[in-house]
């Protein structure tokens with residue numbers, strides 16, 4: 277079996293996906309009648325949700341449950357396709373359903389990545405990044421949330437961990453009994469089903485065993501513990517990816533009070549300058565043709581930490597000096613785009629498995645058939661991705677600093693060419709995840725200190741890619757933590773489990789770091805082969821006042837009435853895990869705040 281055949285197979289799959297999404301697009305356009313559009317123009321919505329991503333789909337469900345509220349959801353992307361829901365297929369590679377952004381070149385990180393910058397890819401499809409992410413369900417640690425709380429600000433008490441557990445549990449439907457036993461943290465009956473994969477393979481056992489041998493216990497990382505080897509739980513049902521679109525939106529699409537507009541990009545939030553209230557939005561289905569939609573109560577922005585910045589700046593909400601450069605009149609001077617943070621990792625650390633049987637095209641085709649017919653087989657798994665180790669490197673707090681995340685990849689079997697294998701080709705997926713003979717160990721820095729910012733595109737502010745000055749690894753402390761964790765990862769090779777299974781260090785081509793040794797070499801590798809995790813936060817952070825934050829602790833934009841931001845961008849700092857589950861929690865909490873405000877304070881703060 278030749279390498280080229282595998283690539284062809286994967287690109288065939290990609291092409292198939294592209295074609296189906298194009299078809300879906302044509303179909304929606306053809307069936308969207310003139311009458312629908314007139315309806316849209318003539319109606320005034322109680323709520324407009326901008327962005328149908330991870331948080332947006334949850335909010336659309338919760339708000340449209342109130343029968344006298346009319347809700348509009350606007351999403352740039354199109355419908356989700358069943359092909360995106362095969363657990364073994366990495367959707368984070370499907371360009372048609374991604375915002376393909378890059379960080380700015382900075383001279384100290386991402387140095388050997390194309391054009392000296394790192395990719396940042398988030399989802400552009402109904403369900404957003406919950407369709408393109410790794411599906412892992414991790415919540416982070418108590419200290420992270422407690423750190424969002426400001427002593428002295430009563431409203432921020434809501435964000436202490438003890439006051440968030442119920443918001444996590446509200447949407448949870450946990451399918452693993454060993455995990456459910458801890459009922460302080462877990463529950464059943466919500467829309468978001470999470471579960472471990474049943475399917476396992478030899479190397480999942482080997483890595484689990486090796487981490488255990490190193491002293492890590494197998495525990496549920498969502499119970500506020502500092503260290504563990506984790507058999508991950510994933511957002512899935514019946515061995516099928518469960519995005520927030522599938523879990524929250526699809527079941528309520530029939531609601532008459534809910535209008536979903538796909539393939540439409542919001543280009544402006546229209547603000548009444550005299551009263552600092554929102555009138556509505558402008559959106560485009562075809563480039564350059566703006567159409568309005570009007571709102572009575574609130575607009576809720578959920579386009580994520582990068583796209584929120586573009587939209588707010590274009591609408592006159594942002595740092596005055598920045599907006600002035602584009603001749604945009606500032607309506608409210610706020611630090612929108614500042615405080616950008618992303619988790620970070622590095623390529624270059626990989627292990628090889630020498631006795632993996634060659635994978636044939638026939639086998640893969642049969643495995644696809646099996647998955648479609650019975651939702652089982654290897655594609656009903658995420659391969660080695662199912663195992664992670666959370667490590668506490670320093671003793672100051674009771675929480676992990678690094679997650680060692682494992683990514684499997686298949687390299688053609690004449691493996692002795694490995695010395696010439698670049699970091700890039702070691703990381704590029706050739707086959708679905710369950711087929712692998714190389715494992716990249718990605719040490720993820722969970723609480724990066726480095727901060728950056730997002731700005732409008734200089735030449736094309738409206739349609740161009742936002743400028744992401746991510747400043748990854750700017751703080752040397754970040755680099756030190758990453759490299760410290762690599763030392764621990766390398767100890768894996770000394771375990772009996774790894775030796776017995778003949779797992780070896782993969783000598784990748786690490787130019788220009790190949791001449792260095794030890795710590796100097798890993799420092800060099802991390803600066804050259806940096807990877808952004810694409811878990812951006814912070815650009816619309818919550819806080820006390822408009823000098824330091826964009827929204828208050830009720831997620832209302834400072835100084836603009838009727839505008840809230842409810843997604844990952846409001847997080848002031850990272851939590852020690854992924855941000856999918858935290859974003860769900862933020863959406864639940866935000867929805868509760870909206871319901872409460874309109875019930876109790878009607879006729880007071882918001883009534884116009």
Ligand SMILES: Cc1cc2nc3c(=O)[nH]c(=O)nc-3n(C[C@H](O)[C@H](O)[C@H](O)COP(=O)(O)OP(=O)(O)OC[C@H]3O[C@@H](n4cnc5c(N)ncnc54)[C@H](O)[C@@H]3O)c2cc1C
Nearest residue numbers: 327329330331352404405409410412542810844854855856
């Ligand atoms: C490759 C990858 C793997 C990840 N893996 C994990 C993981 O395993 N576990 C985990 O916890 N986290 C993971 N994450 C992170 C996590 O999934 C996301 O950060 C989180 O889901 C973000 O949610 P959000 O609601 O803020 O934004 P999104 O889900 O990205 O939603 C934003 C939505 O707004 C739409 N939109 C943008 N601009 C406009 C506009 N102008 N008009 C209309 N619509 C617009 C977008 O198309 C998108 O649908 C991963 C992220 C990536 C990219």
Ligand SMILES: *[C@@H]1O[C@H](CO)[C@@H](O)[C@H](O)[C@H]1NC(C)=O
Nearest residue numbers: 600601602603604734735737
């Ligand atoms: C802003 O306006 C000034 C004066 O009208 C003009 O010279 C300048 O080119 C404009 N800049 C942009 C980015 O449009």
Ligand SMILES: *[C@@H]1O[C@H](CO)[C@@H](O)[C@H](O)[C@H]1NC(C)=O
Nearest residue numbers: 513514515647648649650651
């Ligand atoms: C799981 O999916 C398979 C294949 O579509 C289907 O036959 C089966 O009924 C599903 N099971 C559940 C519990 O939904």
Ligand SMILES: *[C@@H]1O[C@H](CO)[C@@H](O)[C@H](O)[C@H]1NC(C)=O
Nearest residue numbers: 691692693694695696697785
């Ligand atoms: C590796 O690459 C070098 C330079 O490109 C080449 O000379 C060498 O033959 C290659 N090694 C193998 C084993 O292919």
Ligand SMILES: *[C@@H]1O[C@H](CO)[C@@H](O)[C@H](O)[C@H]1NC(C)=O
Nearest residue numbers: 426819820821822823824825
């Ligand atoms: C704004 O809030 C921050 C954080 O609470 C505080 O340090 C700062 O002094 C406040 N600034 C003003 C002008 O109130």
Ligand SMILES: CC(=O)N[C@H]1CO[C@H](CO)[C@@H](O)[C@@H]1O
Nearest residue numbers: 342343344345346531532533
């Ligand atoms: C404003 C509006 O359209 N309200 C309708 C919402 O849906 C309920 C029941 O589906 C109708 O009774 C309302 O008229």
